[in-house]
Amino acid sequence: MLGKGALLSRSFATAIPSRAPLVNNNFRIVSGVVLSRTPQITRDSTPFEKAYFDYSEKLERQTAAPLASDFYFKKGSLAERRWKEDEEARKRAMADPNLSLTDAVKEVQSIQQDEESVTPLSNKFETGSRLTEADKKNDIKSLDRALQRTLYLIVKKPRDQHSWQFPQGAVEDGEYLHDAAERELAEECGKNMDVWFVGRQPVGHYTYKFPEDHVKKNPGANGAKVFFMKAHVFAGQCKPDNKEVVDFAWVTKDELPQYVSPEYFDAVKDILSDL
Amino acid sequence: MALRLLASRSAIRTANTQRSFSTASVLSSSHGLNRLKEHYHNIVAEDLMILTYDHSKVASPTLKNADLDSLLNNALSESIQKPVVSAPKVEEIRKRKGGKPLKPIAPLKNGSNIPVLDKITVHAMVKDAIHSKNHILSAFMALQSITATRPEVIIAKTSVANWKLREGMPIGVKVTLRGKEMYQFLDKLVEIVLPRLKEWHGLPMTSGDGNGNIGIGFPPSALALFPEVEGSFDMYPKMTGFDVVFNTTAHTNAEGRLLLSGFNVPFKGAKAVKKN
Numbered sequence: 001m002l003g004k005g006a007l008l009s010r011s012f013a014t015a016i017p018s019r020a021p022l023v024n025n026n027f028r029i030v031s032g033v034v035l036s037r038t039p040q041i042t043r044d045s046t047p048f049e050k051a052y053f054d055y056s057e058k059l060e061r062q063t064a065a066p067l068a069s070d071f072y073f074k075k076g077s078l079a080e081r082r083w084k085e086d087e088e089a090r091k092r093a094m095a096d097p098n099l100s101l102t103d104a105v106k107e108v109q110s111i112q113q114d115e116e117s118v119t120p121l122s123n124k125f126e127t128g129s130r131l132t133e134a135d136k137k138n139d140i141k142s143l144d145r146a147l148q149r150t151l152y153l154i155v156k157k158p159r160d161q162h163s164w165q166f167p168q169g170a171v172e173d174g175e176y177l178h179d180a181a182e183r184e185l186a187e188e189c190g191k192n193m194d195v196w197f198v199g200r201q202p203v204g205h206y207t208y209k210f211p212e213d214h215v216k217k218n219p220g221a222n223g224a225k226v227f228f229m230k231a232h233v234f235a236g237q238c239k240p241d242n243k244e245v246v247d248f249a250w251v252t253k254d255e256l257p258q259y260v261s262p263e264y265f266d267a268v269k270d271i272l273s274d275l
Numbered sequence: 276m277a278l279r280l281l282a283s284r285s286a287i288r289t290a291n292t293q294r295s296f297s298t299a300s301v302l303s304s305s306h307g308l309n310r311l312k313e314h315y316h317n318i319v320a321e322d323l324m325i326l327t328y329d330h331s332k333v334a335s336p337t338l339k340n341a342d343l344d345s346l347l348n349n350a351l352s353e354s355i356q357k358p359v360v361s362a363p364k365v366e367e368i369r370k371r372k373g374g375k376p377l378k379p380i381a382p383l384k385n386g387s388n389i390p391v392l393d394k395i396t397v398h399a400m401v402k403d404a405i406h407s408k409n410h411i412l413s414a415f416m417a418l419q420s421i422t423a424t425r426p427e428v429i430i431a432k433t434s435v436a437n438w439k440l441r442e443g444m445p446i447g448v449k450v451t452l453r454g455k456e457m458y459q460f461l462d463k464l465v466e467i468v469l470p471r472l473k474e475w476h477g478l479p480m481t482s483g484d485g486n487g488n489i490g491i492g493f494p495p496s497a498l499a500l501f502p503e504v505e506g507s508f509d510m511y512p513k514m515t516g517f518d519v520v521f522n523t524t525a526h527t528n529a530e531g532r533l534l535l536s537g538f539n540v541p542f543k544g545a546k547a548v549k550k551n
Contacts, residue, residue: 038318042305053307065425071416072507079506102306130304150317199326230325275317 021170021221027207028221031180032168032228034203034268035153035195037250039275041130043148054100061094061101082112140249143237149252150273153238154259155188156247164259166268167245168226177202181229189248190239195231202227206267228271311458311538319537320389327390327530332383378486381526390487390525390534395457397422399517400429400447405440414515415448420503422460426450464519465539468500477541483528489535490520 022029045053073080086105093104134142143151156163169184171177178200185195209223238248249259253272257265305313371377382388397418403410411428418426429447431440440446452460469475473496483489495514498504504511525531536542 042308042310042313044304045306045308049308050306057307071510072420100306198322199328201325201328203325230322273317273321 019172019174022173022175023221024225026222028224029171029177030168030224030226031171031177031184031202032166032206032226033153033181033185033231034166034228034271035185035193035231035233036273037143037151037233039150040147043275044130050100054102057101058094061090082109085112140251140255143233143250145250146252148275150275151250151252152256152272153189153233154249154251154256155238155240155245156249157244158246162261162264164249165264166228169244170224176200177227178229181231185231188241188245190241192239193236194234196234198230198232200229203230204228204268204271206264208263228268230271309455309458311462312455315391315537319534320391323530323533323537324384324386324389326533327384329384332381379526388524390523390530392457392461392534392538393453393522393524395452395460396449396520396522397426397452397460397517398429398447398449398520399515401515402438402446403513404446405438405444408445410513411445411448413511413513414517417498417504417511417515418448418450418517420507421463421498421501422450422452422456424450424452424456461538463501467502468497469541471500472497477543478532478535480532480542480544481528482542483531485528487523487525487527487531487534488520489523489528489531490518492516492518 069080069083073083085108089104089108090101093099093101130147132142132144132147133139134145135147139145145151153167154164155167157165167185167188169180169187171180175183178197182195182197185193205228206226207223208226210221215222240246240248251259253269253274256268256272260268399414399418401410401414415426415428426448427450428445429449431442431444431446434440434442478489478491482491493516495516498511498514498517499508521531521535523531523534525534532542
């Protein structure tokens, strides 16, 4: 039913006049986009998880068959010497209840790497920080922040109340929800983002009434039903059009209540990832 | 309970009654967490649920035993409304062309049956083992190295005269991976081995056994691409080809492929749709 108009509009390449917004039972149908940046690094383990892992690692070692070292290492090779050093560290860790196997080996290997830097055999491997510059500056516009968490794009509309929300816009008559979501995102946040929509079905909805003076000025609909479409961003950055949208932020689920109203947060909290 | 028993045993072994871990706060790290497992539970599972959602096959969230209840409801409502003329037997309705085995009925969709990777089977048939059993050893060690699990030797079930194979001969090796080892192997395969394969652009879009399980065959040269084998390549007298089967709990190939592509296994033939 909705699809016919969309198909027709595609087949005529010439510009068509903008269509009327879709209204159903006095509610305007609106398509919202829950655009997320997925976690970039594995989350921190909890102290309990770490303790459990350390314990099961030692348990595993106790029951494991011994390594056939003469199969894997040539006699007198550097690799064999390294492995023997690692093995010594592991034996030390087994005797010490407060030292984990992984940490003990890591320590020895960092010493080995330092020795290597005098006579470089391979490129030195360095682990990056889990906190970025954006985290330190608390730059909410950066996609490099909170690498362990899912970030969601919220945009600010030029008005006093309910200004922050997910990008959204009215579905036109004869348009699919997912087409409307894509179009609205491109209009409000620019085309400079590599976005993938997860399916064509909404993941949640939110119904609200328009203020009375707004209804008097623009008759036709008493409120709106927002259907949220899920999407992931892979590259690029939001560029607000400064007309419909004046500002944007990438926030985690925990930070979202600082920006949106409690009713809005209640409606969307279950479709957002806790991580 | 089992954990406590083991704990007490290890305490005796180390002759130390002190608890072997501290619950003090740790440095920020993903120590002990499995990258792909976390990825599945945090991102892939949710996306799969949305992508495979089907309005016509959705279980009510309030029902405990969704499939059974809906079947019962249907049966009851039908029997009340219209008397069944001649109920055909279930076997008569569910029949496949050519007498093929029946496929399992896909359950109604709900949050508890999102497709998940169940196990990975790595299998190598060593044809040279017919002439000399010793040829198995190379494949055995190679599979043990790349999967960190001791393989089992496959014994021929039937004789094949053309191959000079007799029943009871060792003919191959197999490893079944689950849980932590499975995700570690998948990680290695996707990040290190698949990108280095020559002239391979991805799994075909038609892959799958019809029930959501997907297999890949690898040439002998691919074995040398695993970092564990690469380091001690000279120790293996012969490289063998092997195949990897991903067993998923998906019910269709499309769902199985979706799940694997969520782990970055490449599929070819999916052309990018151009949009103006």
